[in-house]
Amino acid sequence: APCPINGLPIVRNISDLPQDNYGRPGLSHMTVAGSVLHGMKEVEIWLQTFAPGSETPIHRHSCEEVFVVLKGSGTLYLAETHGNFPGKPIEFPIFANSTIHIPINDAHQVKNTGHEDLQVLVIISRPPIKIFIYEDWFMPHTAARLKFPYYWDEQCIQESQKDEL
Amino acid sequence: APCPINGLPIVRNISDLPQDNYGRPGLSHMTVAGSVLHGMKEVEIWLQTFAPGSETPIHRHSCEEVFVVLKGSGTLYLAETHGNFPGKPIEFPIFANSTIHIPINDAHQVKNTGHEDLQVLVIISRPPIKIFIYEDWFMPHTAARLKFPYYWDEQCIQESQKDEL
Numbered sequence: 001a002p003c004p005i006n007g008l009p010i011v012r013n014i015s016d017l018p019q020d021n022y023g024r025p026g027l028s029h030m031t032v033a034g035s036v037l038h039g040m041k042e043v044e045i046w047l048q049t050f051a052p053g054s055e056t057p058i059h060r061h062s063c064e065e066v067f068v069v070l071k072g073s074g075t076l077y078l079a080e081t082h083g084n085f086p087g088k089p090i091e092f093p094i095f096a097n098s099t100i101h102i103p104i105n106d107a108h109q110v111k112n113t114g115h116e117d118l119q120v121l122v123i124i125s126r127p128p129i130k131i132f133i134y135e136d137w138f139m140p141h142t143a144a145r146l147k148f149p150y151y152w153d154e155q156c157i158q159e160s161q162k163d164e165l
Numbered sequence: 166a167p168c169p170i171n172g173l174p175i176v177r178n179i180s181d182l183p184q185d186n187y188g189r190p191g192l193s194h195m196t197v198a199g200s201v202l203h204g205m206k207e208v209e210i211w212l213q214t215f216a217p218g219s220e221t222p223i224h225r226h227s228c229e230e231v232f233v234v235l236k237g238s239g240t241l242y243l244a245e246t247h248g249n250f251p252g253k254p255i256e257f258p259i260f261a262n263s264t265i266h267i268p269i270n271d272a273h274q275v276k277n278t279g280h281e282d283l284q285v286l287v288i289i290s291r292p293p294i295k296i297f298i299y300e301d302w303f304m305p306h307t308a309a310r311l312k313f314p315y316y317w318d319e320q321c322i323q324e325s326q327k328d329e330l
Contacts, residue, residue: 014233014262033264042207043288045288063207064208066205092175099182101175
């Protein structure tokens with residue numbers, strides 16, 4: 001069952017955990033330890049794999065986020081949020097065995113600009129994630145659209161709401 | 166400088182980060198992204214390597230903790246905290262590509278019971294960590310000794326206190 005909160009085993013084999021692209025070609029997302037899925041309250045960990053050319057949307061969130069790049073390479077696009085829209089982002093190469101921290105509320109995007117799969121462990125605080133999505137780097141922050149629950153939290157949040165009906 | 170909080174680069178090469186055994190033979194600890202060292206407020210990530218036979222102390226903490234085992238194998242010893250002392254722990258084998266979550270405040274210990282290095286990514290909430298150490302599994306919870314700041318946070322906390330003098 002995708003929402004196995006009670007009785008979560010202490011040790012789990014990551015290879016046995018469900019993964020999905022959630023409608024985004026080139027993505028494989030797995031929630032390793034999460035709030036909606038596993039009852040975590042303060043941290044959530046994902047394992048994400050991006051095929052060459054695939055990318056996250058341009059987005060921001062107010063939680064802390066740290067990446068550990070396990071394999072592959074790519075580019076982080078990051079815009080400082082001083083104006084009322086992100087503006088042209090700064091480009092940072094990311095590579096295997098690198099770590100990245102995203103300043104709170106800065107608009108950013110990760111893209112696999114390499115030739116092999118980019119695999120990252122993503123650690124966030126204050127789960128479940130609340131993501132504001134931008135159509136481009138010049139969209140005003142106030143116009144960015146909140147997507148909550150996010151794709152990989154949707155099913156379990158809907159099921160838990162059904163239980164409450 | 167070990168306490169490089171201001172101007173922390175967005176992308177860092179993990180191979181360049183300092184590591185140390187902090188007086189514990191068989192341990193190599195690296196704070197990948199931490200509060201005292203890097204200004205994180207809600208999550209902290211360590212990369213730890215245990216030589217065969219080496220182990221953590223028996224300890225508890227009230228923050229959330231998740232392990233991702235990158236390589237090697239070992240044993241997690243975990244005691245449910247229902248009585249007024251931990252008592253005989255349950256033994257869980259841990260292995261490469263497994264993930265472990267430690268229930269809040271449960272006394273636990275990780276040991277490399279394998280024949281090669283055990284390497285783990287450790288994610289905690291509410292950094293910096295406050296650890297209560299037990300001499301054995303039958304020591305009352307109330308007698309467990311608080312070690313704060315913990316070894317890898319000591320130097321930077323002392324330096325920041327000096328700045329305040």
